[in-house]
Amino acid sequence: MHVREYKIDPKNNRQIPTKIGVTFTPQRYAELISNLNDIDKRVKRVRAGVEGLLNKLNIGCGYYCVVESGFACVNLRRFLVPPGGDRPFPSKIGIKLNFEEWDNMMKYAVEVKESVKVLKDAILSANELDHSNQQGYLNCGHCNPFSTLSEIGDTFQEDNYQSEGE
Numbered sequence: 496m497h498v499r500e501y502k503i504d505p506k507n508n509r510q511i512p513t514k515i516g517v518t519f520t521p522q523r524y525a526e527l528i529s530n531l532n533d534i535d536k537r538v539k540r541v542r543a544g545v546e547g548l549l550n551k552l553n554i555g556c557g558y559y560c561v562v563e564s565g566f567a568c569v570n571l572r573r574f575l576v577p578p579g580g581d582r583p584f585p586s587k588i589g590i591k592l593n594f595e596e597w598d599n600m601m602k603y604a605v606e607v608k609e610s611v612k613v614l615k616d617a618i619l620s621a622n623e624l625d626h627s628n629q630q631g632y633l634n635c636g637h638c639n640p641f642s643t644l645s646e647i648g649d650t651f652q653e654d655n656y657q658s659e660g661e
């Protein structure tokens with residue numbers, strides 16, 4: 496599943512995909528869908544001008560959905576640790592959806608999941624069998640992409656998504 500920006504090829508007026516975008520595995524897409532309403536709640540707050548809000552939701556393997564006060568977009572982006580670095584940074588891989596685009600995503604995202612079998616069948620990583628013990632969860636590259644960074648990686652993941660108090 497791709498969320499991708501297209502441009503018009505001036506030669507033939509056809510739409511062609513650009514490098515700007517993000518690729519969802521079925522599992523990452525499932526992760527996004529299961530959090531869709533939560534994300535939208537936060538988007539609504541940012542749109543209403545609420546300050547100091549920063550939500551980074553892990554949708555798997557270093558891909559995050561970022562909603563932040565002062566930024567009129569939903570940022571779907573891969574975070575990577577630079578060589579020799581000790582914490583993840585946003586990479587060039589990703590796409591910023593403006594709120595109108597986000598609204599469209601809200602409108603169709605569930606329907607897309609329901610109508611494509613591999614997307615429909617995907618289960619959340621947290622529901623995988625080996626996640627019933629903590630080691631399985633900690634070793635999972637989907638849930639803990641930056642686990643080799645010890646506490647730094649963990650702190651990054653939490654990043655006040657949970658502490659919104661809802």
Ligand SMILES: [Zn+2]
Nearest residue numbers: 620635637638
């Ligand atoms: Zn996992």
